[in-house]
Amino acid sequence: MSGTPAGDALRLRDASIGYGDVAIVQGVDLTVAHGEAVAVLGSNGSGKTTLARGLLGLAAVLGGEVQVLGAPVGRLRERGRIGYVPQRHTVSGAVPATVREVVGVGRLARHGLLGRLRPADRAAVADAVTAVGLADRIGDPVASLSGGQQRRVLVARALAAEPELLVMDEPTAGVDAASQEALAAVLADVSTAGTTLVVVTHEIGPLSGVLSRAVVVDHGRIRYDGPLAGAQPTAGGHCHPDQPAGPAAGYRFDQPRVTIDVAAARNGGH
Numbered sequence: 001m002s003g004t005p006a007g008d009a010l011r012l013r014d015a016s017i018g019y020g021d022v023a024i025v026q027g028v029d030l031t032v033a034h035g036e037a038v039a040v041l042g043s044n045g046s047g048k049t050t051l052a053r054g055l056l057g058l059a060a061v062l063g064g065e066v067q068v069l070g071a072p073v074g075r076l077r078e079r080g081r082i083g084y085v086p087q088r089h090t091v092s093g094a095v096p097a098t099v100r101e102v103v104g105v106g107r108l109a110r111h112g113l114l115g116r117l118r119p120a121d122r123a124a125v126a127d128a129v130t131a132v133g134l135a136d137r138i139g140d141p142v143a144s145l146s147g148g149q150q151r152r153v154l155v156a157r158a159l160a161a162e163p164e165l166l167v168m169d170e171p172t173a174g175v176d177a178a179s180q181e182a183l184a185a186v187l188a189d190v191s192t193a194g195t196t197l198v199v200v201t202h203e204i205g206p207l208s209g210v211l212s213r214a215v216v217v218d219h220g221r222i223r224y225d226g227p228l229a230g231a232q233p234t235a236g237g238h239c240h241p242d243q244p245a246g247p248a249a250g251y252r253f254d255q256p257r258v259t260i261d262v263a264a265a266r267n268g269g270h
């Protein structure tokens with residue numbers, strides 16, 4: 001981090017986000033200042049992930065304006081300034097990679113390095129792996145880890161990049177209680193250090209001490225934006241009946257794959 005940048009971390013104005021030409025998130029106005037820690041809550045299918053993916057350029061902005069770290073989404077040159085933990089994604093693939101290698105990819109993203117991790121980078125990788133409670137597994141193939149442990153590897157990968165904005169989609173899903181607490185402590189630290197957090201979650205409990213503001217999404221629209229405590233009744237599943245549910249028919253599933261450049265990490269790692 002190099003001091004607090006000017007402007008807002010996120011600025012959405014009348015933003016519509018979706019897939020193909022179908023807007024899932026509609027007419028959203030949202031401003032998040034640098035250093036804020038925001039929970040994105042809402043029932044299944046309400047559009048939380050679509051909103052999060054829109055911030056990463058992984059879902060299309062179909063209308064309005066989405067600015068991320070001061071640039072229109074997708075135009076930010078230093079992508080390493082944004083960290084992302086995708087939903088329901090574990091680390092897998094044909095190439096056997098160790099925990100160290102996968103987390104090292106996050107470090108490469110930070111510097112835009114081409115396959116060269118310096119000692120300080122390797123230390124940051126080790127710190128991130130320790131932070132998620134996997135220090136004793138750092139040299140193990142990721143494929144040998146459980147699903148919850150693999151989620152923690154992805155969290156470590158994002159942490160290792162030391163992003164200015166960290167977008168996490170259900171980071172605690174499938175993660176045991178002790179590890180959730182450890183993750184909450186880590187997020188508290190990075191938040192204190194000035195990182196902006198946007199966390200999509202159904203499990204606010206472990207993160208309630210970290211996230212202070214809540215945005216509740218309901219049928220693609222923001223129904224609440226304010227202190228976390230005020231959001232919880234709505235987040236418990238009450239939906240407003242005045243909006244149609246779900247997207248229109250005929251949309252196309254177009255999930256970009258999250259790829260991990262293991263070879264680059266391996267060259268620079270151990």
Ligand SMILES: Nc1ncnc2c1ncn2[C@@H]1O[C@H](COP(=O)(O)OP(=O)(O)OP(=O)(O)O)[C@@H](O)[C@H]1O
Binds near residue numbers: 247
């Ligand atoms: N790749 C896609 N292509 C088309 N429609 C999609 C795609 N991904 C999600 N949708 C649709 O967008 C709507 C909102 O999905 P989204 O994943 O954003 O909801 P969510 O609030 O994150 O749900 P959950 O709590 O279940 O994760 C759903 O109706 C879903 O079918």
